Amino acid sequence: MVRAVTGVLITAAELAGLLTDGQPVALLDVRWRLGGPPGRELFTAGRVPGAFFIDLDTDLAAPPGPGGRHPMPTVASFEARMRAAGVCDGQLAVVYDDADSTAAARAWWLLRYFGHDQVRVLDGGFRAWTAAGGPVETGDGEWYAYAPPPGGDFRARPGHLGLLDAAAAAALARDGVLLDARSAERYRGEAEHVDPVAGHIPGAVSAPTAANVNADGTFRTTAELTERFASLGVAGDRPVAAYCGSGVTAAHEVLALTLAGIPAGLYVGSWSDWITDPARPVATGPTPLPSAPRRPARSSRGSSRRPRWRPPRRARRHRPAARALGRR
Numbered sequence: 001m002v003r004a005v006t007g008v009l010i011t012a013a014e015l016a017g018l019l020t021d022g023q024p025v026a027l028l029d030v031r032w033r034l035g036g037p038p039g040r041e042l043f044t045a046g047r048v049p050g051a052f053f054i055d056l057d058t059d060l061a062a063p064p065g066p067g068g069r070h071p072m073p074t075v076a077s078f079e080a081r082m083r084a085a086g087v088c089d090g091q092l093a094v095v096y097d098d099a100d101s102t103a104a105a106r107a108w109w110l111l112r113y114f115g116h117d118q119v120r121v122l123d124g125g126f127r128a129w130t131a132a133g134g135p136v137e138t139g140d141g142e143w144y145a146y147a148p149p150p151g152g153d154f155r156a157r158p159g160h161l162g163l164l165d166a167a168a169a170a171a172l173a174r175d176g177v178l179l180d181a182r183s184a185e186r187y188r189g190e191a192e193h194v195d196p197v198a199g200h201i202p203g204a205v206s207a208p209t210a211a212n213v214n215a216d217g218t219f220r221t222t223a224e225l226t227e228r229f230a231s232l233g234v235a236g237d238r239p240v241a242a243y244c245g246s247g248v249t250a251a252h253e254v255l256a257l258t259l260a261g262i263p264a265g266l267y268v269g270s271w272s273d274w275i276t277d278p279a280r281p282v283a284t285g286p287t288p289l290p291s292a293p294r295r296p297a298r299s300s301r302g303s304s305r306r307p308r309w310r311p312p313r314r315a316r317r318h319r320p321a322a323r324a325l326g327r328r
Helices: 012-020 039-045 075-084 102-113 125-131 166-175 184-188 222-231 249-259 270-274
Strands: 026-029 093-096 119-122 177-180 240-243 265-267
Touching (some): 012 125, 093 125, 102 249, 166 177
Parallel strands (some): 026 093, 093 119, 240 265
16 A cells, blocks of 8 residues: 655654555654754664664754854765665655754755655654654664665755845845744844854844744644744745754744745855854844844843844853754
8 A cells, every 4th residue: 555645744643654554765863952962862762663863963064164053065965865864766755853843854954955855754753753652763872773774866956945145135134034933032132052143134033933833842733834924924925034043943944834835945054154244234132123222132031122233243152951942
């Protein structure tokens, strides 16, 4: 029996059915959290049987540098890694992380950008798989307790989704809707735990991607997502794109927009790329555009202080524990 899988998401029950039927599926485990624990340790402790571990930092990004903390991987390196994971052209690939699909969305977006349309995200991630009673494979540090998957024939063909650089992001913030997927406090410039400069791209709209999912990590309904994005100004033919700290949670935002039927671009370099040029303006405060010149609020969350234009400056570093969403 061949089961048709359509759309962007796949449920744990649907995936279990595919595996039970013996249908070929490339399973990619993309568990990753800013600040740890390492995804490889989670993979070794338990995974969907047959899954291949994908390291977000090295497999789904080039080394950190002027292009940000998670720049685009090269065509050759991404193709090689996906082939090693068993990804084949025309064959289903399923990506998952722990629960909320933040890291999995990065893999989903890259596969789609490089021309692989047969990719689905496991809604609710590994947590949903185990909650549904799915079998778990463990290992002592090896990728596989059994035989690894055969090499795939995936061909990376870039350009299938919208990709923005800093100039395009600035233009879209003026003429369309640029969504900032980070937490609201980082958008306002009140706290910055990762990058050396606090604030947001002038004109960007705060849209923490944590609001795209339910408490269990599954995505909200299409109707709920559509209503949410409409409230943020996404309507009609206005072009839409997303950014975050380094192009991870922004991919999650793009996935949620896709579920709502809204095509959107991704500024992969995101904030960590934007701030590398001191000439690029920085805004702080709760609203998209700057107004009166005031010092940014640094500690009062929910402050009504208005933002201002200012050149980038070094932000105060903190030592909080990173949360799963809105800080990537």
